[in-house]
Amino acid sequence: MGILVVGSVAFDSVETPFGKMDSILGGSATYFSTSASFFTDVSLVAVVGDDFQEEHIDFLRSRNIDLTGLSRVNGKTFHWKGKYGYDLNEAQTLETHLNVFESFKPVIPALYAGADYLFLANIDPELQMEVLNQMQKPRVVACDTMNFWISSKREALKKVVERVDILIINEGEARQFTGEANLVKAAKSILAMGAKTLIIKRGEYGVLMFTDSTIFAAPAYPLEEVFDPTGAGDTFAGGFMGYLANTGDTSEEGIRQAIIFGSVMASFNVEDFSLNRLKKLDYKEIESRYRGFKKMTHFEGLSSR
């Protein structure tokens, strides 16, 4: 079995210096599952309202994403409105309408409970825990979170982190969660909570991975045109988990490769609004950019000169 993701399917209204788009397809589970679908089978648990268009369902189906777990209820779909300045690293949230997402109680279909790979996208840590409790024995559990939960549900979040294998958060969140300005100290403090692997996302600066004995640093792919960073983190996580699930190789070496695949997917995603770039993407382009990462980071080791 492939990956199960629990998160949001949403509409985004996004303004960047390069344009403005209203009510386009978004949501953590949407970006994650689309990205992961390039590598493996994905099942999605989320909720949408009755305003959610059939074309989006069709798109997700076209990516072979199993939508048994997507419930459609009366009301409006979660809607996020945000804005980016020229510093595309940080979004300014203008409006958040949770709508049907407010009463979202993820119920894992029996068929999904045996999934080997589970991604808990950024939702209330108490719900993340409920999902965990409905699962049988996943091989790899990864989770994301955000500043809001770190400040409002810190204890619940800590309990989730105790039970996950991989925590994927951004730099600011790692500092906030631990109260440590220094990232190496912050990482140690998070690993001490129980996660075996910590992946810290740094936007255009790439990713740092920490385990109890190693550090891996991956750059972001320098792009000449970044249109819309929305969903980059979930697209990263999708490529990362997708590759892990595809190979089943959860050694450190496998995780490092998965991080590069995640970075590749995120680098494509920011090239256009919404999922537009992922919709046009093919696997050859993914491999080619992976090779680009390899070239971009290569340097010779020390010989015994």
Next chain:
Amino acid sequence: MGILVVGSVAFDSVETPFGKMDSILGGSATYFSTSASFFTDVSLVAVVGDDFQEEHIDFLRSRNIDLTGLSRVNGKTFHWKGKYGYDLNEAQTLETHLNVFESFKPVIPALYAGADYLFLANIDPELQMEVLNQMQKPRVVACDTMNFWISSKREALKKVVERVDILIINEGEARQFTGEANLVKAAKSILAMGAKTLIIKRGEYGVLMFTDSTIFAAPAYPLEEVFDPTGAGDTFAGGFMGYLANTGDTSEEGIRQAIIFGSVMASFNVEDFSLNRLKKLDYKEIESRYRGFKKMTHFEGLSSR
């Protein structure tokens, strides 16, 4: 012949969240030459006042740095006062007393004019040009600059950049110099001015190198204790040029290795105030951290699986 560096030898008064030091040894040429001295012979052209202590001269001599070009004149040595917050990436300048540095006119001793490697540290671009005009035919010229010269002497700076092989500046300066928010575009615009290689320093995020056809991304070494970032950029440049001069390998592969050596040196330098860490450093530690960089960035390429 080794490297010639023209820049400042100064006193710094530095405050960081971890302590406060008054009138400690600093200056771009000091950091650069000390760092480069681990790899090759260095000659220094700079000016100090009559308050410059013999112990500092002794230290530089102990590193085999040729001080024929260090003039000692009546007056006070250049003194910079700065402060760092927990975000150690950016210094806040509190005071700048140019003192004897104000009337610094670099005169290159005849013996130095044939140097193969020249580093023009951050000084007035008009003086950088005067230095260039006194040189015979250096194999590799690299230069640094700062926001102050970019805004006040842009045209003079452009003329210098036309004539150098390698420009080493920080991210903010690259954006300021070109008016481009996007770093890839900024890099293209700088390479179009004439520099063959552009190295963009990003503090704790590492370094990006651009040529007309390639990009190299190197991380910074994640450190648990960063005491004082002063001089990190010049220490980077010193390790970089020092290694280049040592091997004579100016191929892209050689430049990439030199960037890692520069990053290694900078990572040591920030572990203590002033040049204190470099004073205790030995070459075995340098090689060991280079290997650490190699491990930290390694991932497998794509096999034909």
